[in-house]
Amino acid sequence: xxxxNKEQKPSLLxxxxxxxxxxCNENEEPVLIDTAVYFGHPSIDLAMTTLFGGFHSxxxxxxxxHSPFPSNYKEQWxxxxxxxxxxxxxxxxRSYLSQIERTLHNYH
Numbered sequence: 001x002x003x004x005n006k007e008q009k010p011s012l013l014x015x016x017x018x019x020x021x022x023x024c025n026e027n028e029e030p031v032l033i034d035t036a037v038y039f040g041h042p043s044i045d046l047a048m049t050t051l052f053g054g055f056h057s058x059x060x061x062x063x064x065x066h067s068p069f070p071s072n073y074k075e076q077w078x079x080x081x082x083x084x085x086x087x088x089x090x091x092x093x094r095s096y097l098s099q100i101e102r103t104l105h106n107y108h
Contacts, residue, residue, distance in 0.1 A: 003075050010039040017045045019053045043073065047080035078103050 014021070015036030025031050046063070049055045063069075070076065082103055089096040 003072055003079060004041060004043070005070060008041060011042045011045075013038055013040050013042070013045045014048075015045075017048045018051055019049070019055060022055070041076075041080070042067070043076040044080045046073070047077035048084060050077060051081060051084060075107075079107060 014032055015038055016034055017032070021032060021034045023031050023033065046069075049059070082100065085096050085100050085103075089100060
């Protein structure tokens, strides 16, 4: 069975939403950089925010308030993170392999 709700409509995604692509301008307003925009499942961007340091907990609380996470969001995010982890494995080496193997073991 799918862990994703097939009724979920695609959303406009940043495409590379991690903490290094978020900053504040001189007026302390949030700015997103280095986009790779496309339409997809919202869990893809949300999952990516948990990699490489993650975002402040207030980000997730505010998002969840306005658009509640599904009950199985942790599983969705873990599966969504396979793609960026595989890319990082190819680009930067084996340090990402154990996280990939754990996820694959959980969902084989």
